[in-house]
Amino acid sequence: MHDLTWRPLTPRDAQASADLLNAMETADGIGENYTAEDTLQELIDPYADLERASLAAFDGDVMAGYLKIRFKPSAEEVHRVFLDGGVHPAYRRRGIGATLVDAGVAAAKVVHELHHPSAKLVVDVNRPERIAGLAELVRSRGFVPVRYFQRMEHSLSALDVPVLPDGFAVEPWSKRNNEDFRNVRNEAYRDHWGAVPMPADLWRNKITNQTFRPDVSFLLREAGHAVGVLVTMSWDADTEATGVRDAHFMVIGTLREYRRRGVAGALMGHALRAAAGQGYDRASLNVDSADPLGAFGVFEKAGFVSTMRYVRWALEV
Template identity: 85%
Template sequence: MHDLTWRPLTPEDAQTSADLLNAMETVDEIGENYTAEDTLQELIDPYADLDRASLAAFDGDLMVGYMKIRFKPSAEEIHRVFLDGGVHPGYRRRGIGGALVDAGVAAAEVVHGLRHPDSKLVVDVNRPERIAGLAELVRSRGFAPVRYFQRMEHSLAALEGPAIPEGFVAEPWSERNDEDFRTVRNEAYRDYWGAAPMPADLWRNKITNQTFQPEVSFLLREEATGAAVGMLATLWWEADTEATGVRDAHFMLIGTLREYRRRGVAGALMGQALWAAVDRGYDRASLNVDSADPAGAFGVFEKAGFVPTMRYVRWALEV
């Protein structure tokens, strides 16, 4: 490791970051491919402090490993920060991953002390369980599995037309209703494990960026009151389609206000989005779901025709 150069990430590392992540995908096969534009969005995340809470290892001009911390815009009793990172397949088993995890935990403490010092700090790692060596690495640093998530997929070969429950109306995303989308997301996710409200700057960075698909993103309103009661936001990654030949409409966010649950809102939104995806030439739809979701989302998605394809593990370290 002494032959490597170590420094914080910068937005200028977008292309070499994408190259590293794509090299990792050739071995890990978790369905994540990147363009420089994709990685730039992560590097300019308003809740990623690159100077204080990122680190990359270089062999010459080649990035061979990285870590970065994302902190929460708000926190109450617990502040969960996300530790993201990886190591180039050709440089694994050399101690680089361990050094990056250690640096990540230390950086999380620094950022936590600056942002939410009165909350309890928990460092989270959320990755597919199939990545070889990951479980051993994080366990060796004191992390323990605390939650499981499923990626689910839906073939778009044949679909019935969408059905909207009586008393509701669906409308696609527009600049006019963008704030309604964000407001419903924040209200609907209040009781989701580990979720925090998304400020407008984070919404623009993570949702309405270059991957956002407005024509496959819908809001459901109650006709009588005009109130927005549910939302679905869809993203698409060009790099994934280039790598696999499959055009996947990823339902990044699906939320229903608590008082409107079990009234067919989520099903209606998915039906509308699936139909729109078929109409626009997508081959597949996908989503990720908390296996222990209190609203029973896993069952709702199964009923809509989604099937589980890959499990993610949320590892956590209480600091």
């Protein structure tokens, strides 16, 4: 611990961050590979205050561990901030993880007081449950599991998917309809657990970045009105590391009045056919296991199977 240099992250740490995350992937096997461009996108997140709410430990030029806090652009009764971080496999079991978690909770309090002081603060950690030692670490700091999410995958073989009902039309993403995509996402996710509307700056950072795949991202319309959305991402670093080209459905949603009518399933079917036609090897998505709208069952019916479970750990501060 005393041999390490500690300081906040900066955008100049993009390559060191990618190197750390890729080293973690070799040990944890959670399917997350990164380029420096990917990590830079996270470091310039408009809702990550690196100066006040990040910390990295360096051994020379090697990043041994890091944390960063991402606060929400809006909050009503509860402000859920994300604590993201990790420790290089070669530096684990030395107390670095505990130091980072404690620093992260303290940093969360700082940005919370700056942005949403009237709301209740909850610090969230969202990671695959298979990471060795993680559960013991966060439990020791007072975190408890509050939600479970499933990663689901589709082989894109033997596609037998529904067609769109009469009166509906699908169009791919374009600069012209970008705001329709964002607005439908925000309205559709209004009743999703923990979700808040994405302002334009966050949409640009998290969605329409270098991992965005506009040719496999679709807007659903009825009588000209935007009523559904599906956004696809794909990571070149994952493809290079695994040889598998994955179309990840990052956003799937329809307006409330169009639910339970088979519309979302048909929109997803359209995207599955498009992904297969463009040479993707599989499709994937993450779903809340406790989703009250039955999304898990919809995805199972469409041919997705569960491959990994994530745990949302929370600490009420």
